């Protein structure tokens with residue numbers, strides 16, 4: 001995916017501000033979406049480096065993260081550098097799977113892949129002891145539980161207690177949390193599309209949604225990692241009602257509550 005490519009729905013991305021065409025040379029609207037064009041997928045697995053990651057330690061060489069069950073998956077910017085990283089919790093559904101499929105495991109450790117300009121690398125071993133502990137994880141919810149701007153994680157496990165991971169932050173990167181309050185739209189602004197432009201001209205996109213992995217509901221606030229940017233040039237919200245709201249000159253590192261304007 002190039003810097004200029006349209007971000008898939010529901011994802012934020014650290015793309016450049018211009019030109020406004022996607023990878024298939026289709027024009028992108030101000031809201032970041034292609035007007036009326038067919039929606040197409042391009043296989044960028046190898047370009048992103050994802051084909052080389054095993055779903056678990058000890059798996060056969062041909063088994064990759066995309067071929068085996070990982071029921072809790074999310075693209076989150078855990079280090080606020082502006083690039084969405086991949087967080088996976090996993091474990092096979094059968095507790096005796098190893099009797100019939102020796103290459104599979106009931107218990108698996110979580111996995112964290114850091115995205116650097118659309119290239120992923122496994123940073124699990126340097127991201128905390130939890131990434132070494134096998135578990136029958138089923139789902140994960142993501143949100144900033146302590147309001148420090150870094151996304152924390154709650155994991156639910158089969159036949160086990162919940163696990164709460166506090167993100168210790170410390171990257172020095174900036175962030176923004178957007179709490180939407182709908183009026184004509186639904187109260188939480190679920191389904192709103194957000195486009196953010198930082199002071200260095202980079203664009204990011206997101207949807208307001210709590211949906212995600214199995215048995216989990218995430219923070220309804222919309223999180224943006226901003227890298228080194230301390231100011232947001234533009235934040236554009238397309239509410240489910242269709243109303244478009246624009247705010248400018250927003251300082252980073254805050255929880256911003258935005259009310260849908262009345263008609």
Ligand SMILES: [Ca+2]
Nearest residue numbers: 077079081083
């Ligand atoms: Ca990141």
Ligand SMILES: [Ca+2]
Nearest residue numbers: 144146148150
């Ligand atoms: Ca936090």
